[in-house]
Amino acid sequence: MTYKPKVSQYGSVDPAPPLISGKISEWEASLTDSAVPMFQRMRNVFALRNDGTDAACIALCSGFNSHSALLRHEIAYVLGQMQNETAIPTLIRVLSDENEHVMVRHEAAEALGAIGNYAVKSTLEQFVNHPMPEIAESCEVAIDLLDWCRSKEYQEVDC
Ligand SMILES: [Fe+2]
Numbered sequence: 780m781t782y783k784p785k786v787s788q789y790g791s792v793d794p795a796p797p798l799i800s801g802k803i804s805e806w807e808a809s810l811t812d813s814a815v816p817m818f819q820r821m822r823n824v825f826a827l828r829n830d831g832t833d834a835a836c837i838a839l840c841s842g843f844n845s846h847s848a849l850l851r852h853e854i855a856y857v858l859g860q861m862q863n864e865t866a867i868p869t870l871i872r873v874l875s876d877e878n879e880h881v882m883v884r885h886e887a888a889e890a891l892g893a894i895g896n897y898a899v900k901s902t903l904e905q906f907v908n909h910p911m912p913e914i915a916e917s918c919e920v921a922i923d924l925l926d927w928c929r930s931k932e933y934q935e936v937d938c
Contacts, residue, residue: 784796787825787829788829789828789860791860793821793825794821794853795818795819795821795822795824795825796822796825797822797825797826797828797829798822798823798825798826799826801823801826803827803830803832803834803835803838804838805823806823806824806826806827806830806835806838807823807827807838807839807841807842809823810823810824810838810839810841810842810844810845810850810854811841811842811844811845811846813845813846813847817847817849817850820845820847820850821850821853824839824842824850824853824854824857825857827839827857828857828860828861831861831863833863833865835861836858836861836863836865836866837865839854839857839858839861839866840854840858840865840866840869842854843869843873843883848880848882848883849882851873851879851880851883852880852882852883852886855870855873855883855886855887855889855890856886856889856890858870858890858894859886859889859890859891859892859893859894860893862893862894862895863894864894864896866890866894867891867894867896867899870887870890870891870894871887871891871899871902873887874887874888874891874902874903874906874914874918875902875905875906881911881913881914882913884911884913884914884917885913885914885917886917888903888906888914888917888918888920888921889917889920889921891903891921892920892921892922892924892925893921893924895925895928897925897929899921899925900922900925903918903921903922903925904918904922906918907919907922
């Protein structure tokens, strides 16, 4: 017998299910609390994502102060899922930070593509020749996504 995780309202199978009770300030507090088990912290991340508001988005952005690169990466991923433009300045700062973990910067680049605001293209172009291929390739993909969303195929394809 298998008990498969449920598919989220975003169509994804997430590594931890969202908490179904609580409020933004409570969910936010665990993001930077390394005493809380990672599964629980991720439940808070997905609760904030499902909340979907600007306030939830800002709370998630505060989670980039977490010491866990894995959690920061997960936060960047859900900010891309949320497609909330409130996160754009933070994601640009994360992508641009040469001291940030490559995994987090890669996910910030892809999130910037997923949000779909064409104005970030010039930022992505600054890193398209970055010596770390994970960053360069993610920026290349994000730029191509922004361009593709302006194409005729975008209008025609329902996916
Ligand atoms: Fe990733």
